[in-house]
Amino acid sequence: MKIFVTGVAGYIGTSFVKEAKAKLGRNAEIVGIDVKDLPQDLDIQFSKVDILNYDEVEKLSKGSDVVVHMAFVLNPPKDREHARRVNIDGTRNILRAAQKNNVKKVIVLTSASTYGAHPDNPLFMREDHPLRGDLNFGFWYPEDKAVQDRITQIFMKENPEISTYIVRPVIVFGEGVNNFISQGFFNPPVVGIFNKNIPFQYIHESDVSRGILLMIERDLSGPFNLSGSGVVTMKRSAEIMRKPAIYIPPFLHRPMYEFMVRAKIIDPLLPFAAIDFFKYPWTLNTQRAEEELGFKPELSSEDAFTRAWLCYKHKTKRLNTSRITK
Numbered sequence: 156m157k158i159f160v161t162g163v164a165g166y167i168g169t170s171f172v173k174e175a176k177a178k179l180g181r182n183a184e185i186v187g188i189d190v191k192d193l194p195q196d197l198d199i200q201f202s203k204v205d206i207l208n209y210d211e212v213e214k215l216s217k218g219s220d221v222v223v224h225m226a227f228v229l230n231p232p233k234d235r236e237h238a239r240r241v242n243i244d245g246t247r248n249i250l251r252a253a254q255k256n257n258v259k260k261v262i263v264l265t266s267a268s269t270y271g272a273h274p275d276n277p278l279f280m281r282e283d284h285p286l287r288g289d290l291n292f293g294f295w296y297p298e299d300k301a302v303q304d305r306i307t308q309i310f311m312k313e314n315p316e317i318s319t320y321i322v323r324p325v326i327v328f329g330e331g332v333n334n335f336i337s338q339g340f341f342n343p344p345v346v347g348i349f350n351k352n353i354p355f356q357y358i359h360e361s362d363v364s365r366g367i368l369l370m371i372e373r374d375l376s377g378p379f380n381l382s383g384s385g386v387v388t389m390k391r392s393a394e395i396m397r398k399p400a401i402y403i404p405p406f407l408h409r410p411m412y413e414f415m416v417r418a419k420i421i422d423p424l425l426p427f428a429a430i431d432f433f434k435y436p437w438t439l440n441t442q443r444a445e446e447e448l449g450f451k452p453e454l455s456s457e458d459a460f461t462r463a464w465l466c467y468k469h470k471t472k473r474l475n476t477s478r479i480t481k
Contacts, residue, residue, distance in 0.1 A: 156183050158371070159219040159258075161206055161249060162226030163187030164194065166331035167264070167360050171223065172197050174364035186215060189226065206245035213252040221260045221371055224249045227299075230335050231424030235295060242299035243306065250310045253317065260318040262370050264363075265304040267325045267356070267380065267439050268297035272431040278354070279440040282323070282378040294428040304378070311376055320370045321378040322363070325439055325456075328463035329360035333470075335422050339429070340460075341467045342420045346393035346400040349408060350434040354386035357459040362452040369448045379448060380439040383456040389433075395461055 158175065162168045168187070175183055176199075187193065188204040188211075204211045206226045216222060226245060232238035246263065253261050270280050271287035286304055288297030304321055311319040326336060358381055366381045393400035403411055408430055415421045444450040454462075 156221065156371075157219045158183055158185050158221045158223060159216040160185060160187040160223045160225065161212075161245075162189055162224070162264075163197075163199070163201065164189035164191040165225060165229075166329070166333075167327055167363055168225050169194055169197060170329065170331065170360040171225070171364040171367055172199060174361060174368060178368055186219070188212070188215060205241075206248055207240060209248045209252065212248050213255060216249075216252050216258070217256050219253075219256060219258050221262065222249060222253045222258050223367060224261070224263045227264070227303075229296070231422045231426075232295060233424065238295060239299060243302055246303045246306055250307065254310075254314055258317060260320075260371065260374075261307075261310070262320040262322060262367055263303070263307045264322045264324070264367075265307070265378075266297070266300040267323050267382075267437055268432070269301045269304045269323060270437055270439075271297055271301070272435040272437045274435050276436050278436055279438050280380075281440045282380055282443055291428050291431050293426040294431075295426075297432075308378075315376075318374050319376050322367060322370070322381060323378055323439065324358050324363050324366075324381040325356035325383070326358070327360055327363055328357045328459045330462055330466040331360060332463050333467070335425055337463060337467060339421055339425070339433075340392065341396070341464060343415065344398065346389055346396070346398050347403045347411065347433070348389050348400055349403055349405075349430060352388045352390050353434070353436045354388050354438055355392070355456070355460075356382040356386055356438050357456040357463075358383045358452060359454040359459040359462065362454055362459075365453070366444065366448065366450050369450055373448060375447060379444045379450075380441045381444055381450065381452075382439050382441050383452045383454055383459050385455045385457060386438060387456050387460050391457070392460060395457070396464055 185199040228238035288301035
C-alpha cells in the first residue's frame with residue numbers, strides 16, 4: 156500500500172507516520188511532502204515540495220492507494236493571500252491529482268472550527284450541523300477550514316468511486332504541540348472566562364493518527380468528528396495549570412486582547428475574532444466515528460490537555476533557564 160501524505164513534517168504528520176509505520180510496517184510505503192524539513196527520526200521517502208506546485212504533487216502521488224492531506228497554514232500568516240492560496244488552492248491541487256491518478260482513498264484533515272463559534276451553537280454538534288467557520292469574520296483559520304471542507308464535500312459527490320473522508324478533530328494537543336492555539340491557552344498568566352464557563356474538547360495527536368488509520372482500513376466516506384472523551388471547562392483548565400480564573404466582562408474584551416498583543420502574550424497577527432472561540436461552545440458529537448469506524452480514543456480530553464501543558468511548561472522553563480545562564 157502506498158500512502159501519500161502532505162504536511163508530513165508537522166506535529167500531526169510526524170505522529171501519523173510513526174503510528175502508521177508501527178501498525179502497518181512493511182505493508183505500507185509512505186511518501187511525504189512538506190515545505191519544512193523532515194525530522195531526522197522519520198525514515199520515509201520525502202520531498203521538499205509546496206502543494207501549490209501541481210506538477211510535482213501529481214508526479215509524487217502517482218501510484219498511491221491513499222492520499223492523506225494535512226498541509227495547511229496553521230499559525231497566523233503574515234501574507235493572508237498566500238495562506239489562502241496554500242489552504243484552498245493547495246487542497247484543490249491535491250484533490251485534482253488524486254482524481255487524475257485514480258487514487259482509491261482520500262483523507263482530508265479539516266477541523267472542528269469549521270462549524271464556527273457562535274452563541275446559538277448547540278453542545279456536541281453532529282456532522283450534519285451547518286459549517287459556519289467562515290462567519291467568524293477575520294479569523295483565517297476557521298474561514299479557510301470551512302472552505303476547504305466544502306471543497307472536499309463537492310469532490311466527494313463528484314467522485315463517488317473514491318472513498319473520501321473529511322476528518323474534523325477538536326483541538327489537537329500533545330507533547331509536540333507549539334502553535335498559536337497552545338500559546339493562547341498556556342501563555343496568559345490568568346485564565347479568562349469571556350462569557351460562560353464553556354467546555355472545550357481536546358484530542359491527543361496520536362489518537363488523531365489512530366483515527367486516520369481506521370479510515371484507511373475501512374471503505375466509507377463522509378465527515379467524521381474526532382475527540383478525546385469528556386470535556387475540560389475553562390475553570391478546570393485553570394486548575395490544571397494552577398492559574399487564577401476570572402470573569403472578563405464584554406467591555407473589557409477588546410482592551411484585554413490589545414494588552415496581550417502589546418505584551419506579546421499572544422501572536423500580534425492573531426485577530427480579535429479568535430476571542431469568539433473562547434466565548435461560545437464548539438464541541439462535537441463523535442457517535443458516528445465510534446459506531447462506524449470503531450474509534451475509541453486512548454486519551455481523554457483532560458489527558459491531552461494536561462500532557463500538552465506539562466510539556467509546554469517544561470520547555471518554557473528550560474528555555475528561560477538557558478537564557479539566564481547565557
